[in-house]
Amino acid sequence: xxxxxxxxxxxxxxxxxxxxxxxxxxxxxxxxxxxxxxxxxxxxxxxxxxxxxxxxxxxxxxxxxxxxxxxxxxxxxxxxxxxxxxxxxxxxxxxxxxxxxxxxxxxxxxxxxxxxxxxxxxxxxxxxxxxxxxxxxxxxxxxxxxxxxxxxxxxxxxxxxxxxxxxxxxxxxxxxxxxxxxxxxxxxxxxxxxxxxxxxxxxxxxxxxxxxxxxxxxxxxxxxxxxxxxxxxxxxxxxxxxxxxxxxxxxxxxxxxxxxxxxxxxxxxxxxxxxxxxxxxxxxxxxxxxxxxxxxxxxxxxxxxxxxxxxxxxxxxxxxxxxxxxxxxxxxxxxxxxxxxxxxxxxxxxxxxxxxxxxxxxxxxxxxxxxxxxxxxxxxxxxxxxxxxxxxxxxxxxxxxxxxxxxxxxxxxxxxxxxxxxxxxxxxxxxxxxxxxxxxxxxxxxxxxxx
Numbered sequence: 035x036x037x038x039x040x041x042x043x044x045x046x047x048x049x050x051x052x053x054x055x056x057x058x059x060x061x062x063x064x065x066x067x068x069x070x071x072x073x074x075x076x077x078x079x080x081x082x083x084x085x086x087x088x089x090x091x092x093x094x095x096x097x098x099x100x101x102x103x104x105x106x107x108x109x110x111x112x113x114x115x116x117x118x119x120x121x122x123x124x125x126x127x128x129x130x131x132x133x134x135x136x137x138x139x140x141x142x143x144x145x146x147x148x149x150x151x152x153x154x155x156x157x158x159x160x161x162x163x164x165x166x167x168x169x170x171x172x173x174x175x176x177x178x179x180x181x182x183x184x185x186x187x188x189x190x191x192x193x194x195x196x197x198x199x200x201x202x203x204x205x206x207x208x209x210x211x212x213x214x215x216x217x218x219x220x221x222x223x224x225x226x227x228x229x230x231x232x233x234x235x236x237x238x239x240x241x242x243x244x245x246x247x248x249x250x251x252x253x254x255x256x257x258x259x260x261x262x263x264x265x266x267x268x269x270x271x272x273x274x275x276x277x278x279x280x281x282x283x284x285x286x287x288x289x290x291x292x293x294x295x296x297x298x299x300x301x302x303x304x305x306x307x308x309x310x311x312x313x314x315x316x317x318x319x320x321x322x323x324x325x326x327x328x329x330x331x332x333x334x335x336x337x338x339x340x341x342x343x344x345x346x347x348x349x350x351x352x353x354x355x356x357x358x359x360x361x362x363x364x365x366x367x368x369x370x371x372x373x374x375x376x377x378x379x380x381x382x383x384x385x386x387x388x389x390x391x392x393x394x395x396x397x398x399x400x401x402x403x404x405x406x407x408x409x410x411x412x413x414x415x416x417x418x419x420x421x422x423x424x425x426x427x428x429x430x431x432x433x434x435x436x437x438x439x440x441x442x443x444x445x446x447x448x449x450x451x452x453x454x455x456x457x458x459x460x461x462x463x464x465x466x467x468x469x470x471x472x473x474x475x476x477x478x479x480x481x482x483x484x485x
Contacts, residue, residue: 058218059313059340060210060276061144062267064260065114065222067107067156068229068296069282071100071308073253081242083254086261087280087310094278094312095321095357101367101386102284102329105296105304107159108166110283110329111224115140115166117333117348119368121432124440125164126372131440133165138346140333141169141220147342150209150219154202156226157192163443170222174201194233195225195259203266210272225259227252228286230295249288274314277339281332282307290408297373298474300384300393301409305369311335311357318359326364326386327353349435364388368431380471385428392424396473400424 075082076091077098103113104120112118112125116137120126123137133139141151152172160166160175167173177193202223210219227233232247235255243251260280267273287293290303297304309327311317316339330350337344338352356362367386375381383394391409393399398421400414414421 057275058149059316060218060272061149061220061336061340062263062276062278063114063220063222063336064263064278064280065111065224066228066256066280066282066308067224067226068284068286069253069256069308070285070288070303071282071306072303073250074308076310077308081250083238083241083243083250084257086257086264087308090260090264090278090280090312091310091320093314093319094310094317095323095359097309097323097325097327097353097356099324099326099364099386100281100307100309100329101305101326101369102282102307103367103369105284105300105369105371106373107157107283108164111160111166113329114281114283114332115222117330117344117346117350118438119330119349119435120370121435121437122349124438126370126440127376128159129164129445130442132163132443133168134438134440135165135168137438139166139169140336141222143169143337143342143346144220144340145169145171148217150217151221152202152205152209152219153222153224154198154205155222155224156195156198157224157229160224163445172205174205192226192229195227195256198223198225199259199262203262206266206270210270223259223263225256227256227259230286249286277311277313277316277336279332279336280308280310281329282309283329297371300369300371300382302391302407305367305384305386311353313339317357321356321359323353323356323362325356325362326367326388327356327362328365328367366427366431368428374474374477375471377477378472379474379477382474383428383432385424385431387424390420390424392421392428394425394428395475396470397475398425 071077073079073082074087075084076088076096102110104110106128108128109120109125112123112133113120116123116139124134125131145151151170153170154174158177162173162175202221206221228249232249232252234245234247235251236245238251238254239245243254267276284296285304285306286296287303291299291301293299331353333348334344334350335353338354369384372381380396385392389404391401391403398414399412400417400421401409402413
């Protein structure tokens with residue numbers, strides 16, 4: 035387990051300590067790794083067993099069209115915690131780089147204002163060596179004692195959600211309920227269970243997923259851990275002053291567009307994620323926001339809701355107006371993946387707008403989102419003028435993002451094996467023959483696996 039202190043000290047009037055009458059809200063951030071929005075009950079999936087997340091949505095605000103900036107765990111979480119897009123924070127692949135020390139994190143900003151900060155992550159891909167630990171007084175990334183995975187292929191060990199939640203609840207019990215240290219907390223809990231490989235959960239016997247290993251079963255198991263965290267807040271009378279955010283980092287292919295898992299493609303199933311926020315008196319109960327929003331918006335939203343000046347001014351926008359029930363406009367959502375380049379294929383960039391989805395590749399793709407939400411009918415050849423207009427918009431967006439280098443991270447042999455066993459490429463890209471990069475659409479005859 036890594037224990038680190040926040041290093042960013044901002045604001046001359048920062049309150050270093052709290053007290054029993056401290057009015058500032060707590061923040062509980064729950065990140066749902068590899069979770070598709072359309073596999074939760076509150077998003078319309080009839081076979082879901084997600085009562086905790088459904089209840090959270092009923093008490094708060096649900097965003098119908100929230101999209102990630104990258105379908106990989108480390109880049110997506112870096113965007114969540116810095117308010118910057120992948121080119122701006124520099125973490126564009128898993129396992130290759132760490133966050134540069136001059137990029138502030140949400141935990142640093144809150145720790146500097148007297149918040150107790152704790153993070154509990156489930157998988158090595160978010161290990162402290164990649165830099166997201168900065169600002170957390172406690173960063174629990176300890177994988178010792180995690181059970182071996184019985185799967186057809188050797189995959190990396192990760193902690194199941196109940197173990198991660200046990201550690202988070204023990205910390206909350208100690209920090210949030212100790213009146214001698216009564217100051218607000220920022221707690222981040224990372225649940226990895228929906229990530230392949232899927233494990234059986236006997237406690238789900240008799241339900242739709244049943245006790246067999248399945249994606250829906252893992253989502254249901256993960257929801258139980260969310261329920262445990264929410265029950266703690268209720269039991270300790272903390273729910274009324276805690277902002278709870280549940281958000282996916284990216285989705286999962288599940289065979290759509292021939293992608294079994296994620297990381298290689300930028301289609302809807304990989305980019306659309308759940309985003310639910312709830313706090314009594316601060317968020318509108320049962321509200322559903324249809325505007326297009328991005329994970330990059332979470333950072334400024336939390337700062338705005340807590341009344342913390344946003345001195346970072348990243349690429350996102352505050353969504354507090356939407357949490358109050360006011361209408362907000364849709365803004366086109368940027369996404370990228372460079373994972374294909376490690377195999378000599380072309381990387382991808384995309385824009386999701388209200389009417390269109392555009393994917394830049396050697397053979398660009400265009401989808402009419404109003405009639406083709408699953409992105410099954412490529413219209414790039416039918417509407418070349420629309421492709422040109424969206425490419426112009428994408429280029430303009432890229433010009434607004436100042437690229438930041440990220441320091442390389444050295445991995446030992448075991449750490450490298452863990453990432454490679456997950457399909458995460460941590461080494462240099464493969465050598466390729468000179469000439470244009472190949473289109474990934476032509477390179478996946480057997481279905482794409484993990485990214």
